[in-house]
Amino acid sequence: MWILFALGSAFFAGLTAVLAKCGIEHTNSHLATALRTIVVLVFSWIMVGIVGSFSSISTITHKTFLFLILSGISTGASWLCYFKALQLGNINKVTAVDKTSVVLTIILSFLFFKESVTVYKIIGIIILTTGTYLMVEKKEDNKQTNNAWLLYAVLSVIFASLTTILGKIGITNIESNLGTAIRTSVVLIMSWIVVLVTHSQMNMKSIPKKEYLFIVLSGFATGGSWLCFYHALQSGPASLVTPIDKLSILFTVLFSYLIFHEKLSKKSLLGLILIVSGTLVMLL
Numbered sequence: 001m002w003i004l005f006a007l008g009s010a011f012f013a014g015l016t017a018v019l020a021k022c023g024i025e026h027t028n029s030h031l032a033t034a035l036r037t038i039v040v041l042v043f044s045w046i047m048v049g050i051v052g053s054f055s056s057i058s059t060i061t062h063k064t065f066l067f068l069i070l071s072g073i074s075t076g077a078s079w080l081c082y083f084k085a086l087q088l089g090n091i092n093k094v095t096a097v098d099k100t101s102v103v104l105t106i107i108l109s110f111l112f113f114k115e116s117v118t119v120y121k122i123i124g125i126i127i128l129t130t131g132t133y134l135m136v137e138k139k140e141d142n143k144q145t146n147n148a149w150l151l152y153a154v155l156s157v158i159f160a161s162l163t164t165i166l167g168k169i170g171i172t173n174i175e176s177n178l179g180t181a182i183r184t185s186v187v188l189i190m191s192w193i194v195v196l197v198t199h200s201q202m203n204m205k206s207i208p209k210k211e212y213l214f215i216v217l218s219g220f221a222t223g224g225s226w227l228c229f230y231h232a233l234q235s236g237p238a239s240l241v242t243p244i245d246k247l248s249i250l251f252t253v254l255f256s257y258l259i260f261h262e263k264l265s266k267k268s269l270l271g272l273i274l275i276v277s278g279t280l281v282m283l284l
Contacts, residue, residue: 002236005228006244012225014095014251016218018259020083021091023214027207029087031200032215033079034191039219040226041188044181047227053175064174065182071166072186078159079187080194081152089149091256092264096135097153099246099275102282103129104161109239112165121239124282131274134267167230168238176234180226243279250276 024032048054085094103125109115136150167183195201207215225248232241253272256262264272 002232002234002241003244005232006236006241007247009225009229009232009245010248011251012221012228013245013248014255016221016225017086017091017095017248017252018255019214019218019221021086021256021260023211023218024083024087025211027211027215028198028200028203029083030080030191030194030198031203031207032211033083034188034195034200035212036215036219036222037079037184037188037191039216040223041181041184043220043223044177044184044226047177047223048175048181051175051177053178056175056178060174060178064179067166067169068174068179068182069186071163072183073190074159074162074166075183076187076190076194078156078163080191081156081159085149085152085156088152090262091260092253092262092268093136094149094153095249095252096132096271096275097150098157098160099249099279100129100132101157101160101164102242102246102279104157105164105242106239106282108161108165109168109237113168113238115237115239117239118284120284121282124243124278124280124284126278127274127281128278131271131276131278134271134274136271164233164238164242168233176230177227180230184226240283243282246279247276 020032020036023036082094082098085097106115106117106121106125110117167179229241229245232244249272253264257264
């Protein structure tokens with residue numbers, strides 16, 4: 001059953017990237033992240049009410065709370081970096097870099113949870129990394145020299161990997177929806193602190209109504225992805241749940257082609273095939 005939730009997480013994650021890209025065309029990425037987090041927070045606590053896990057809040061240990069808070073901080077940092085990268089770069093390249101977080105997650109899962117690193121996982125990591133390089137490598141005729149998006153994308157990968165590990169520790173003895181809601185509360189506080197520090201709230205009145213809509217929709221998609229991901233993580237191994245979740249790149253490429261008309265070169269298409277192949281190999 002955890003495999004189905006992991007696939008659901010991949011679908012919603014792929015949709016999130018495209019909806020978010022639509023919502024930050026003329027909107028500050030930090031402000032957009034903070035606004036969409038409100039939607040995710042409401043969505044998360046509604047799910048807590050639906051499954052009836054409010055009563056278990058009092059049973060959460062101090063250790064679990066600590067790791068949920070740390071996971072929330074890491075998630076907030078990952079989001080802020082990821083959506084800044086989306087705003088600056090090509091959506092297909094940004095999501096390709098994002099998928100490499102699975103490599104760091106596998107390493108950390110081995111160190112913290114003693115999850116096995118098989119030959120298949122090693123081969124998969126090599127294939128996935130090669131595919132990412134092919135998708136990210138600039139075309140020779142590309143005049144765009146600003147690689148700031150890559151820095152933000154790499155930082156997002158690091159924080160995303162830490163999020164998975166900290167979340168795995170934090171939800172061991174807690175209902176997954178409640179854990180997600182608590183983490184989201186931390187993300188909301190963190191994202192609005194960044195907004196206030198950078199004075200991004202001054203731009204709220206100038207956000208186009210269309211982008212407000214996409215920001216809200218991306219929030220719902222994120223909420224769906226999170227709930228599916230952490231439900232899968234609670235019953236499945238992190239080293240397998242994360243690779244399946246990273247298949248979201250297939251949905252992202254499809255949606256970005258339909259909406260932004262971003263086409264893949266032959267080299268990028270080969271890279272995409274390698275990323276998917278490497279991910280599938282790691283599941284063996």
